[in-house]
Amino acid sequence: MWDAEVDVVVAGAGGAGLVAALAAAQKGLQVALFEKTDHILGNTAASAGMIPAAGTRFQKELGIDETPEDMAEDILKKNHYESDRDLTLAVCRASAPLIEWMHDDLNIELSLVTEFKYPGHSNFRMHAPPSRSGLELVKRLRQNVSKFDNIFLMMKTPVVDLLTNEQNEVIGVVAESSEGKQRIKAKKVILATNGFGGNKRMVEKYIPEIKDALYFGYEANTGEGIEMAVNIGADVSNMTAYQGHSAVNEGSGILVTWGTIMMGGFMVNRNGKRFADETVGYSEFAVELLKQDGKHGYIIFDQDIYDELLSHEDFKNLSQSSAFKRAESPEKLAEELNIDKANFVATFEQFNKNEPGTPDEFGRENFAKKLRPPYYGVRVVPALFHTQGGLKINEHAQVIHKDGHVIKNLYACGGTAVGVSGKHAYGYMSGNGLLAALGFGKIAGDHAAQAILNGE
Numbered sequence: 338m339w340d341a342e343v344d345v346v347v348a349g350a351g352g353a354g355l356v357a358a359l360a361a362a363q364k365g366l367q368v369a370l371f372e373k374t375d376h377i378l379g380n381t382a383a384s385a386g387m388i389p390a391a392g393t394r395f396q397k398e399l400g401i402d403e404t405p406e407d408m409a410e411d412i413l414k415k416n417h418y419e420s421d422r423d424l425t426l427a428v429c430r431a432s433a434p435l436i437e438w439m440h441d442d443l444n445i446e447l448s449l450v451t452e453f454k455y456p457g458h459s460n461f462r463m464h465a466p467p468s469r470s471g472l473e474l475v476k477r478l479r480q481n482v483s484k485f486d487n488i489f490l491m492m493k494t495p496v497v498d499l500l501t502n503e504q505n506e507v508i509g510v511v512a513e514s515s516e517g518k519q520r521i522k523a524k525k526v527i528l529a530t531n532g533f534g535g536n537k538r539m540v541e542k543y544i545p546e547i548k549d550a551l552y553f554g555y556e557a558n559t560g561e562g563i564e565m566a567v568n569i570g571a572d573v574s575n576m577t578a579y580q581g582h583s584a585v586n587e588g589s590g591i592l593v594t595w596g597t598i599m600m601g602g603f604m605v606n607r608n609g610k611r612f613a614d615e616t617v618g619y620s621e622f623a624v625e626l627l628k629q630d631g632k633h634g635y636i637i638f639d640q641d642i643y644d645e646l647l648s649h650e651d652f653k654n655l656s657q658s659s660a661f662k663r664a665e666s667p668e669k670l671a672e673e674l675n676i677d678k679a680n681f682v683a684t685f686e687q688f689n690k691n692e693p694g695t696p697d698e699f700g701r702e703n704f705a706k707k708l709r710p711p712y713y714g715v716r717v718v719p720a721l722f723h724t725q726g727g728l729k730i731n732e733h734a735q736v737i738h739k740d741g742h743v744i745k746n747l748y749a750c751g752g753t754a755v756g757v758s759g760k761h762a763y764g765y766m767s768g769n770g771l772l773a774a775l776g777f778g779k780i781a782g783d784h785a786a787q788a789i790l791n792g793e
Contacts, residue, residue: 351379353751360782416759
């Protein structure tokens, strides 16, 4: 009846799946990790590698004393209190132990990011590898997986179905490789196949407002994990939520960090005019950018900001291409960017008169500095990064049936599960994606393993 038997099956080898597998394997259990592509990447690899966490020793070393409750309140404020409070608190409470486990047990170098705060964060709480690169995070997680002989990694072998008994308890999966389908018996199954950003049908159904934007996430994120669980009665939550972005360089496809804005820059459209408060957040700003003529814009900043951001891998890569235009005056920069000169000069001069704490015409109050020559500009387009709705889970990352009970033996994390971004684009706060991926990945792996060890 069964082709193989393991303790834990993890479907998906992105950041969430890698962490879940490592957490379970560390407790001595046999883990089968299935990945449908031939690469270990996922949305974590495309991110800036910044994980928010509250109460870490890295914060305390710099005199920052905050609680998980403080961080949860920031998240809830950003999403207008639309995310589940208990779920939000649970992942915030898991965040500091996650960071210190990754640093101490997995030997992944992480440090506190103090160059700037992203919108909505009241403290410095982003923890990232030296390169500020999610790809580095994934590489290091993958290296750790290879050290465990009780993790069996299967590439190009997607999980295609969940197997249940008469009580609708999950008892295994069907995995499909070039050799055909195999039935794998498992005591626990963790779905970490990410969301549905790469599934145009699902995007059009749940979040039509962003369907015309570039999809900048991993192309393999097509919603199968969600659909498999729904087929056995799982509930879903906040399917209209997503992370947009307003700063993908059109030519290269590389992300321009929103630090350009938070450190004092601004954005204009092709007519040389600003059109909204950039500091509300790059996710909801994507919808504003989509409304502009040509569906693109230009981020404007200066040499000080440029120099400060060269430590970010993506920004450094952009600087080595022809993406950034540089000029000694607003007039010259307008010519370089091929945008309306008169409008841009007027916009620039007005922007540089703004004072911190005094709202401008768009309501922006955050003005970190006066821009000084030389100036830089870069063309950007809006994008859908990843969906933030998914399977309904509890604080242990266990999947909830539409009737309200836990589906026994089934967990979900990362984009497969509902995140902490509420119901809309405005609810996304920087780091929510990696927090949900790695945080609930660790929670799922730990809980599944402990349940098995307890005979549950």
